[in-house]
Amino acid sequence: MPVNPDLQKERDGASFPVEELTYVKDGGKDKTSRRRYIQSLALNDPDFQIGERAFLSRDEEYALGVKTGILVEKKAAQHNFRNEDERTRFRHTVTRNRHGNNVALHTLMFIPTIKGQGTKEQQKKWLPLAESMQVIGTYAQTELGHGTFIRGLETTATYLPQTQEFVLNSPTLTSMKWWPGNLGKTVNHAVVMAQLYIRGKKHGIHSFIIQLRDMETHLPMKGITIGDIGPKFGFNSNDNGFLKLDHVYIPRENMLMKYAKVSPDGTYTKPPTDKLAYGSMMYVRVSYLSSTAEALAMACTIAIRYSAVRRQSEMEPGGKEPQILDYQSQQLKLFPQLAMAYALYFTSMRTRKIYDNLLVELANGNYSNLQDMHALSCGMKAVSTTTMSKGIEICRLACGGHGYSHASGLPDLFTMVTHFQTAEGENTVMLLQTARYLMKCAGNAVSGERLSGQVEYLSESPQGKAAVGSGADLLNLGVLCDAYKYRAQRLVMEAARKFQGEMSAGKPQHIAWNNSHLYLLSAALAHCEYYTTKAFIETVMETDMPSSVRSVLKSLCQLYALYGIQENAGDFLKDGYFSGEHVTMVTTHVVSLLATLRQNAVALVDAFDFPDKTLWSVLGRYDGNVYENMYEWAKKSPLNKEEVHHSYYKYLKPMMQANTSKL
Secondary structure, eight states, X not given: OOXXXXXXXXXXXXXXXXXXXXXXXXXXXXXXXXXXXXXXXXXXXXXXXXXXXXXXXXXXXXXXXXXXXXXXXXXHHHHTOSSHHHHHHHHHHHHHTTOOOTTHHIIIIIHHHHHHHSOHHHHHHHHHHHHTTXXXXXXXXXXXXXXXXXXXXXXXXXXXXXXTEEEEEOOSGXXXXXXXXXXXXXXXXXXXXXXXXXXXXXXXXXXXXXXXXXXXXXXXXXXXXXXXOOXXXXXXXXXXXXXXXXXXXXXXXXXXXXXXXXXXXXXXXXXXXXXXXXXXXXXXXXXXXXXXXXXXXXHHHHHHHHHHHOBOSOSSTXXXXXXXXXXXXXXXXXXXXXXXXXXXXXXXXXXXXXXXXXXHHHHTTOOTXXXXXXXXXXXXXXXXXXXXHHHHHXXXXXXXXXXXXXXXXXXXXXXXXXXXXXXXXXXXXXXXXXXXXXXXXXXXXXXXOOOOGGGGGGGSOOOOSOOOSSGGGGGOHHHHHHHHHHHHHHHHHHHXXXXXXHHHTTOXXXXXXXXXXXXXXXXXXXXXXXXXXXXXXXXXXXXXXXXXXXXXXXXXXXXXXHHHHHHTHHHHHTTSSSOHHHHHHXXXXXXXXXXXXXXXXXXHHHTTOOOHHHHOOSTTOXXXXXXXXXXXXXXXXXXXXXXXXXXXXXXXXXXXXXXXXXX
């Protein structure tokens, strides 16, 4: 079927080579080629070809998720990928092709936790079992009564020196593990987070490997009560589960002891820093950045392609209905989301490099940058997942009524990823974690200490006024980056003064902290938005790319930064950094950039390079043949298998006949 002429016209009118931008987004031509190869292995595999998942029951979804999870691991081993990132790309491609993966937590958290928290001896024992999938595990942290507040977890692990065993127990109803993925029916082991007690003394949260089910019968082990928590908002192929432990005994060697240790006689050796216990969470939070970028990019691709195909209303009486992408209001909905998607991609790449460097440092016993990375991963997880969820919903609404249909791909996309906002740390609490670190750094900066890492800017002298002489200066990326830096400096220091003021007034620390939440959240948000803006700008300015690609990316970066200023104008106006006239100029530039980007909107989403089989959207099809395929999709509904549904004979017809008037 030929490409929709409206969509083809958009592509023909692009001012830059799409392929070159794809290379920038992926980090190089070789990486694009490799990614496409890995995706092709997944998308062209006959074992991964299924019908429309929207028409499956939950039981069918779960069974498909188990089958897919096992198959994808077998095939990942057969393909002999170069590294874990490639295996993750393969798994993710299969999952986005409308399959579940009910061993996802095994590879995402169970194995990485053993690698990150286990001793060499423990890794030697458990990794061969886990990597060959003789043992299938998950990560059990969240409880019915406690989630993000990890220190409040109630599950206990009591050490018995006389037998060299730990006794794991769920002492209360609220201490049951609740929500861990793949726990309900799939896995047979778990890394369980529990409060360590030795001779009555509490030592905080530690990690323990527990066998949950018999390796032959798959029945729960003694003392284990386990099951599925039921249907959720979405992602129902996943058997999120509950787990109650009733005095479950495990050997001393099943506590992961790379950092914290318990000797046979019960002597406890604490880790160099308590943040090391949360290493698995940090890894997942960092990985969420690329996932949020991809999800928002998918939504933008669907909405922008559809907006180029859909024609509606009249701009001039009696004229041809325009593409809805021509309406400025539609551009105002979609183009800032498009800019954010690119910002998240580039921020993800930068954050991953910082994280990988940290792993090398930790391996060498250097923990100096751990807190900085922990704070960054918490804050960026919160900002990126919130932004993504809002953005997907904006894109769905921009598609009108058809966006409500599963045929659009948007409802499923939203429910598949919106749980990121609460998984691995509820977002408000995550921002407050970042704020806590920022308050410490602000105090050090005031004391004259020279800071480094992502908080280095707090040691710099604030600029005071924006270096804006004319409206054109507001398009200068350096000026925009400085504006976000100044905003972050001011809000962090303002929050520090508020918190210290509460303390100086005689408030207990916890009351002072609670009374400062408004300021603390604003500070953490500003810190993360400065980090994102800087990452976007540095990518545009420093990455090797054709001038035409740099030009369109620069416009997109300008829109991202200026739109953020427009949306948060009060932060920039409050102390006169910007004037009212400056903000008026910002709005003028935003309007101008919408018109500038209109020419390249379709090309910019094409550069994300999503195959139709991963996008899985009738509205976002590459060929733009929306309406023909909407009709074909609808005909597949199970309700259409019979011309007359059986409920007609059971309910409708008897009622109609009973109420027939007698003449």
